[in-house]
Amino acid sequence: xxxRQPHPERPHFVTWDGTRLCYHEVGDRSSARVxxxxxxxxxxxxxxxxxxxxxxxxGYRVVGFDLRGHGLSEPPLDPAHATIQACARDxxxxxxxLGIQRAVIGGLSLGVQIELETWRRYPERVxxxxxxxxxxxNPLGTFYGLRVPPVVWRASLGNLVRFAPRSTNLIWHSVFKxxxxxxxxxxxxxxxxxxxxxxxxxxxxxxxxxxxxxxxALAAIEHSARDLLAGITAPVLIVAGGRDTFTPPELSRxxxxxxxxxxxxxxxxxxxxxxxxxxxxxxxxxxxxLARVEWG
Numbered sequence: 195x196x197x198r199q200p201h202p203e204r205p206h207f208v209t210w211d212g213t214r215l216c217y218h219e220v221g222d223r224s225s226a227r228v229x230x231x232x233x234x235x236x237x238x239x240x241x242x243x244x245x246x247x248x249x250x251x252x253g254y255r256v257v258g259f260d261l262r263g264h265g266l267s268e269p270p271l272d273p274a275h276a277t278i279q280a281c282a283r284d285x286x287x288x289x290x291x292l293g294i295q296r297a298v299i300g301g302l303s304l305g306v307q308i309e310l311e312t313w314r315r316y317p318e319r320v321x322x323x324x325x326x327x328x329x330x331x332n333p334l335g336t337f338y339g340l341r342v343p344p345v346v347w348r349a350s351l352g353n354l355v356r357f358a359p360r361s362t363n364l365i366w367h368s369v370f371k372x373x374x375x376x377x378x379x380x381x382x383x384x385x386x387x388x389x390x391x392x393x394x395x396x397x398x399x400x401x402x403x404x405x406x407x408x409x410x411a412l413a414a415i416e417h418s419a420r421d422l423l424a425g426i427t428a429p430v431l432i433v434a435g436g437r438d439t440f441t442p443p444e445l446s447r448x449x450x451x452x453x454x455x456x457x458x459x460x461x462x463x464x465x466x467x468x469x470x471x472x473x474x475x476x477x478x479x480x481x482x483x484l485a486r487v488e489w490g
Contacts, residue, residue: 204266209287211275216266217259217288221250227489228294230285231258234303234328235414236407238265240394241302244473245480252481257297259288263406265398276409278304278417282311286319298487300324303440303466304333304410310419313426322429322487324480327438327466329445331418334411338382338439344415351408359405370399383439386463387470423452431457431483433476435464457483 204216218239229249231242239246239258249256260267262276262284270276285308289297298321301309306328313320329336334347354362369375375396376389385392430453434446443460450458459479461468469476 206266207288207291209284211271211280213262213270213275214268215259215262215284215288217257217291219255219257219292220246221254221256223255225253225255227253227484227487228255228257228297229324229484230289230294230297230299231256232281232285232299232301232305232308233258233261233264234301234305235261235333235410236264236399236402237261237303237305238394238398240391240398241467241469243391243394243470245469245477248473248477248481249484252484254484257288257292257294259284261410263403263410265401269403269406273406273409276406277413278307278311278410279315281308281410282315285309285312286316289319295319296321296490298322298324298484300326301328302326302469303328304414306330306441307333307414307417307419310422311417313428314419314422317428320428321489322431322483323426324431324433324483325446325449326433326476327435327441327446327464327468329441330423330449331420332415333441334415336440336442336445339442347415348412351412355405355408355412362408363404366402366404367400370396383437383465385467385470386437386465387467391470392467423449424454426453427455429455429457429483429487431480432459433468433479434458434460435466435468436460436462437464438466438468440466 206214206216209215263269299309306325432446434443450456
């Protein structure tokens with residue numbers, strides 16, 4: 195599964211290793227106030243629906259892309275390039291493609307690890323960081339509070355990728371076509387958003403290249419940006435969900451306590467999809483934060 199049908203409203207660019215990635219823009223494309231939003235694992239940009247509209251209405255230029263093997267982006271030419279580091283290079287490759295020198299980088303879930311890695315490698319390209327319900331390391335280490343050892347994740351996910359990639363892809367796609375998906379997600383406290391708001395996410399699960407997603411999950415287990423936190427000199431906004439079963443709020447509090455300059459918002463009733471659940475709470479805080487950024 196290599197190439198994906200281009201969408202007339204979703205242009206593509208060729209990133210650093212030859213992989214073709216789909217990207218999009220909303221808002222004022224002539225604006226120097228650029229915000230790059232990075233998706234989470236197995237996510238499309240649907241979680242940013244309300245934030246996109248808010249930022250565009252405020253005159254920002256908002257840019258995003260489908261991660262490798264997600265949406266209309268191709269899986270990497272080399273499967274070994276399904277890593278956090280590769281995705282951070284994609285962020286800057288997109289900025290280069292669009293002629294963007296510096297931007298505020300925001301990330302959701304796995305996107306937080308990607309944006310932190312972007313800061314590690316390219317701090318001169320980052321004006322500020324925004325972390326939405328995401329960890330600084332190993333997201334599966336706190337998944338539903340199970341505390342599953344990394345070795346177990348490596349064995350289980352690694353075997354699926356190595357020995358049953360086609361079957362895994364087919365089963366994953368089929369499961370998310372079932373009508374019980376959203377009720378189950380609500381029972382498992384994965385989201386408190388409505389079925390209508392979550393449907394684009396479920397639809398995306400039926401086209402994502404699952405082996406690439408699982409490789410990124412394995413890479414996320416090995417990745418940590420803990421060593422970066424105390425040395426981040428850019429302004430940072432952190433948004434946490436008090437009932438997030440994927441990224442427990444204590445991880446966001448750790449970032450808050452270790453990063454020097456932080457604006458912190460914890461939504462007590464928020465889950466991993468806090469951006470969709472309470473945009474009336476989150477979006478004004480984002481706009482306040484961006485208003486304080488030195489745009490130059």
